[in-house]
Amino acid sequence: MSPTDTSAGPPAVSLRGIGMAFGGKTVLESVSLDIAPGSVVALLGANGAGKSTLIKILSGVHTDHSGQVEVNGDPAALQSPLAARQLGIQTVHQRIGEGIVPGLTAAENLVFEELAQRRGNPFLDGRRLLARAREIQSALDLGWSDQVLKRDVTELGISDRQLLILARALATSPRLLVLDEPTSALSAAEAERLFALVERMRDDGIAVLYVSHRLGEIDALADRLVVLRDGRLTEDQAKPFDWDRALRAMLAQAQGAQAQGTRTRGAGTARPTDAKQGPGPGTGSHAGATSASGSASAPASGEIAVSLRGVPLLPGRTPQDLDLRAGEVTGVVGLLGAGKTELARGLFGAEPFPTGTVELDGRPYAPRRPADAIRRGVHLVPEDRHADALVPGWSLAQNVSLPFLRSLSTAGLVNRRRENALGRDTIEQLGVVARDEHSSVEELSGGNQQKVVVGRWLAEKPRVLILDEPFRGVDIGARRDIGRRARALAAEGAAVLVLSADVDEVLEVADRVVVLAAGEIHLDAYGEDAERDRVIRTISASV
Amino acid sequence: MTTTQSTEVPTKVAPPAATSPALRVQSAVIKYGFIFVTVTLFAYFALSEPSFRDSATLLDTLRYVSVAAILGLGVTLTMAVGGIDMSVGAVAGLGVTVAAKTMVSYNQVGLVAILAVIAAGALAGLLNALLIVVLKIPDMLATLGTMFVIQGTKLVLVDGQSITPGMTQSDGSTAPGRFTEGFLRIDRGTVLGIPVSVLIFGALTVVAWVFLARTRWGRVLYAIGANPEASRLAGIRVGAYRALAYVLSGVLASIGGLILASRIGQGDVSAGTSQLLEAVAVALVGTSVLGRGRPNVWGTALGAVLIGIITTGLTIKGLPYYTQDVVEGAVLILALIFSFTLSKRRTA
Numbered sequence: 071m072s073p074t075d076t077s078a079g080p081p082a083v084s085l086r087g088i089g090m091a092f093g094g095k096t097v098l099e100s101v102s103l104d105i106a107p108g109s110v111v112a113l114l115g116a117n118g119a120g121k122s123t124l125i126k127i128l129s130g131v132h133t134d135h136s137g138q139v140e141v142n143g144d145p146a147a148l149q150s151p152l153a154a155r156q157l158g159i160q161t162v163h164q165r166i167g168e169g170i171v172p173g174l175t176a177a178e179n180l181v182f183e184e185l186a187q188r189r190g191n192p193f194l195d196g197r198r199l200l201a202r203a204r205e206i207q208s209a210l211d212l213g214w215s216d217q218v219l220k221r222d223v224t225e226l227g228i229s230d231r232q233l234l235i236l237a238r239a240l241a242t243s244p245r246l247l248v249l250d251e252p253t254s255a256l257s258a259a260e261a262e263r264l265f266a267l268v269e270r271m272r273d274d275g276i277a278v279l280y281v282s283h284r285l286g287e288i289d290a291l292a293d294r295l296v297v298l299r300d301g302r303l304t305e306d307q308a309k310p311f312d313w314d315r316a317l318r319a320m321l322a323q324a325q326g327a328q329a330q331g332t333r334t335r336g337a338g339t340a341r342p343t344d345a346k347q348g349p350g351p352g353t354g355s356h357a358g359a360t361s362a363s364g365s366a367s368a369p370a371s372g373e374i375a376v377s378l379r380g381v382p383l384l385p386g387r388t389p390q391d392l393d394l395r396a397g398e399v400t401g402v403v404g405l406l407g408a409g410k411t412e413l414a415r416g417l418f419g420a421e422p423f424p425t426g427t428v429e430l431d432g433r434p435y436a437p438r439r440p441a442d443a444i445r446r447g448v449h450l451v452p453e454d455r456h457a458d459a460l461v462p463g464w465s466l467a468q469n470v471s472l473p474f475l476r477s478l479s480t481a482g483l484v485n486r487r488r489e490n491a492l493g494r495d496t497i498e499q500l501g502v503v504a505r506d507e508h509s510s511v512e513e514l515s516g517g518n519q520q521k522v523v524v525g526r527w528l529a530e531k532p533r534v535l536i537l538d539e540p541f542r543g544v545d546i547g548a549r550r551d552i553g554r555r556a557r558a559l560a561a562e563g564a565a566v567l568v569l570s571a572d573v574d575e576v577l578e579v580a581d582r583v584v585v586l587a588a589g590e591i592h593l594d595a596y597g598e599d600a601e602r603d604r605v606i607r608t609i610s611a612s613v
Numbered sequence: 614m615t616t617t618q619s620t621e622v623p624t625k626v627a628p629p630a631a632t633s634p635a636l637r638v639q640s641a642v643i644k645y646g647f648i649f650v651t652v653t654l655f656a657y658f659a660l661s662e663p664s665f666r667d668s669a670t671l672l673d674t675l676r677y678v679s680v681a682a683i684l685g686l687g688v689t690l691t692m693a694v695g696g697i698d699m700s701v702g703a704v705a706g707l708g709v710t711v712a713a714k715t716m717v718s719y720n721q722v723g724l725v726a727i728l729a730v731i732a733a734g735a736l737a738g739l740l741n742a743l744l745i746v747v748l749k750i751p752d753m754l755a756t757l758g759t760m761f762v763i764q765g766t767k768l769v770l771v772d773g774q775s776i777t778p779g780m781t782q783s784d785g786s787t788a789p790g791r792f793t794e795g796f797l798r799i800d801r802g803t804v805l806g807i808p809v810s811v812l813i814f815g816a817l818t819v820v821a822w823v824f825l826a827r828t829r830w831g832r833v834l835y836a837i838g839a840n841p842e843a844s845r846l847a848g849i850r851v852g853a854y855r856a857l858a859y860v861l862s863g864v865l866a867s868i869g870g871l872i873l874a875s876r877i878g879q880g881d882v883s884a885g886t887s888q889l890l891e892a893v894a895v896a897l898v899g900t901s902v903l904g905r906g907r908p909n910v911w912g913t914a915l916g917a918v919l920i921g922i923i924t925t926g927l928t929i930k931g932l933p934y935y936t937q938d939v940v941e942g943a944v945l946i947l948a949l950i951f952s953f954t955l956s957k958r959r960t961a
Contacts, residue, residue: 420846444848458846461839463907472836473847475829482828526847 080143082107082277083128083159083246087137090123090301097123098301100137105246110268110278112288114305114320115298115545121250121281124298128248128279129161130154141245155183158245162235166255169235170223176230177203177219180238206241210267229260236267246277253287255542256571259405265291283545285313286574320546372397375565376435376534381416381426383409384589389426392584392591394534399556399566401580403573403605409589410569411453414538417567418450419443431533444473447533451523451540459523460511467493467507470526477530496525501551517548524552528559535559536567541575553579573605585609646951647902651919658926665929672808674921676800679814680705680876682917683869684892685899686821687862692896692908693825694858695838696745696752701866701892703763704737706885708870710767712796713776713880720790727796727871734867735860737763742856760889768882776880792878799875810872814914817865822910834858835907866892894945895920901952920944 081104090098098120105111115121126132127139130148139146141157148154154161163169170179178185180203200219207214212233223231232252239247249268253261268291271278282288288295289311297305297319305319372395380389387409394400404410416423419437428435430446437443440450452458461469471478471489478488493507500521504514511519520540527535537556541549556579560566570576576583583600585593585608593600593608658665684701691698708730715726737759744755772783778791802809825831836844837851845851869892873884898919899912923944924937932940 418846439848439850440846441848441850450846452846457840457842459843461836461843463839464836468832472832472844472849475832479829482830483823484827484829484832 079107080140081105082142084140084143085137086140088124088127088139089136090120090127090132090134096301098127098135101298101301101303102137103296103303105277105279107245107277108272108275109293110272110280110291112292112295113279113281113298114283114288114295114316119298119320119545120301121298125161125163125248125250125279125281128154128159128246130159155242155244158243159248160239160242160244160246161248162239162250162252164251166228166231166235169238170231172222172224174223175220176214176223176226176234179223179234180206180219180241183238183242206237210237210240210270212237227260229256229263232256232260233263233267236264240267240271240276244276246279247271248279248281250281251283252280253282253284261287283541283549284572289313372563372565375431376417377429378423379427379429381423381428382589383412383416383586385424387589390589390591392594394565394567395582396533396563396565397560398581399560399568399579400582400584401576402567402569402584402586403571403576403609404569404586405571405609408586410571410586411538412589413586414450414453414536414567414569417443417534417536418448420450420452447531448536449473449527449532449534450536451527451538453538453542455520455523459526460519462512464511465493465508466496466502466504466511466514466522469511469522470496470529473526474530492529496522496529499528500525500555515545517544520544521548521552524555528555531562532559532564534565534567536569538569539571540568541570541572549575549578573602573609577602577605643951647898647919647948648915651915651922654919654926655922658922658929662926662929665926670925670929672806672811674925675811675814675918676808677925678895678917678921679808679810680869680872681888681891681895681920682814682914683817683872684866684888685895685913685917686817686910687865688892688896689899689908689910689913690821690825690834690858690865691752691862692900693831693834693838694855695841696855696858697756697893698741698859698862698866699753699756699889699893700737700741700760700763701862701869702885702887702889703760703767704734704863704866704885705870705873705888706883707733707737707763707767708867709874709877709884710771710776710880710882712871712874713792714770716792716796717776717778717780717788717790717880718782723793723796726793726874730867730871730874731864734863734865734870736863737866738860738863739856741859741863745859746852746856764886771880771882773882775882778879792875797875797878800872801875810875813868813872817868818910818914821865825910830854830857838907891920891941894941897945897952898948901948906952916948 084102084104086102088098088101089096101120101124103111113121113124123132127135127148130151130153133149139148141159146157148157148159171182174182177200181199184202185199200216203219204216206212207219214230218226218230223234226234232255236249236252252264256264265287268278268280272293280288280292292309292311294306294308295311295316296303296307297316299320305316307316374393375396376394378390378392380391382389392413402410402413412421415421417428417437419439419442422436422438430448435446435448437446437448443450461472467490470493471484474492475484478485478492490507496502497504497507502514502518502521502525504518511522514522524537524540535556537552540552540556544552556566556568560581568576568579577600580600582596583593583605584591585605587609593605595604664670684705687701688698711730711733712726715721715729716723721729740762741756741759744750744759745752748755750758774780776788778788780788782788798809799813800808800810804812825834833844833849833854834857836847836849837854841851869888870885873888874880877884895917896908896913898916899910899914900906900908902909902912902915902919920941923940927936927940928934
């Protein structure tokens, strides 16, 4: 059946009628899939479609499924993560932090699976260990010197850590490698290194199951794509992909996925607020620090809500000027380390700017802590929802109300009725999929958790809403809902700032695009001037 | 607007009522197991030992546990912010000394002693807050440090001697004062037949419960314990609230000290030391009562009563007093199994 399954020999791994249910609720239903050696199969699906469950079955975490898994043509029992690994199925999970051991060196982390095994010399042989690590790094061309290998793993950047985990999985010469959102924390340039590694795996005959929300990546890397929806495989395509069809299969929409309210991928068309488009002269793509500010073809729609003057975004870089207007969504694009998060956290008072002045609605604004920012109506949806936003074990409503308990309380006592009403509002306005406002946030899927965080910061209407990487690990449906709310908020007169490393995500929601590289503004443009290729060119030129 | 959502399926479906009977039994065991054990033991002691049924015995049991329970409430507050106050026993002991010193050496009335003791407790809490919040020392280590410092300070205050009415002081004079009648009534007096200390225990439990479970301040304390960085980014002054928890813990510990002073009737230098482990045990047992898996006020109060019932019951049964620690330790470990081992299996 599978379009690419023409190679001789059995598939590396095949699934035969896999089904799974949790507490009476079917999550996977008769999923059959052959993954040929040396092929990259992309797995797409909205949050909650069953992707994680399928991955957990393959990695030996969920064992009570129906159906049969075959490895290399033989029936296989994946009763434990160890069994799965021994059968040659390696899984690289989405959260990088779970894969590395802080306090050990990069080299020790690289050979960790060997260290963790019971046999052999109980004493660490540093030299042998380093030699083995060196071997792995040269085989995979990671470009790491001994110095890097001897460093504590926590000193490595996030992309090097991701590569390390990948390299460790590859060092075992797996039959199938499952990659779950491997680029979700990486910028475009960093992702390139990972892609090179994936290409190499394919050439070595390793089968790859690639789970990602980034369509551009899949287009470039995958030989074949399958779509999971409501626990069933609904689409199976060989290259070249019919994206319209794939997205339709994924989102279960009658009309084409392109006909949505938000801006579509990669084009400066179909902007909902066409009135704001002013042609104007485009700013130079390499405008100097000071000239870039406000020099965009600013349409005279909203007044200036926030103005930054002489604010350094990264230490040792030229201080920047930037104005944010009310009534529009400003998108900031930049690679990891471009100063996006510094901008967001500085405006929110989480890490105050060292120098420079900021005005909010014409009045001085110098938040020393988030509480100051919130008082002035500046809200931040932080980059990492687990570490920086959600309170585990709490209900949806309690997570929403946390910053605004004072106004929900009388004489200190929390008014639970009003709190629950707030939770229901969030469910309604953002389309959160949850039983009710009492559901624990941990029961929700990633996209729905993100909606809860966004809903929290809309619970009291912000003057300025900052969204730092709001679409990371979020399915397309949730991304659209969040984008729509951001646009609606801007239409009501707030200033909205969206920061992301993904050009398409930013183009999808923003009226105006600012390109940030190494702490400096390289492009600030509206409308057709902020067209996709130009933004990408600007980023690549600034590297 | 939200039609796209209808296609989403929550990845994890919340356990509905229709789970397997075995699972339901297990979650019931986790939730009510400890209460069940308490009631069973209570019934067993009551049926086999007539003297256990006596209401005086029961009130005595409550009176006995009131100090550990009140100290445990303070530990519960500090556990809510993700820390733990190991200095509560020492602070209670300091309270005993300060009360004795105020009344016996300085010949002041009971009210002055009460205010002095509470002020000392608040001060000790501030010291903990300084070390933990400002100087960023891990909670347990910082409070272990203050525990020693406070115990030592207490000895320095009284030149290493217990303070008794009529004692000869270091300058050769005779101590002018004594424990006032009113002060002694804190532990020995009754209102409508209920010991005052038991009433204080009950009142503080209710106040602490309202504070922790119903007010926004309590909510914020729990938020800090569960995710401090998210709390900070939600606009919460994390340091101030953690300091508040330690000051309140110090004040509660000093109230425990007042009851202890009233009970002993003299400035015993060794008072309070045994209270620490009991208070921590009570708060830890409390996390498992009701299956909450997190520090909570009713759990702590019930945990204290449970430990009281077991010790009293076994004492009446003729178990020697020196086995008490073994029994209490076993109860604590059982409670920890409930709150960690069993409840973890449930959520896996």
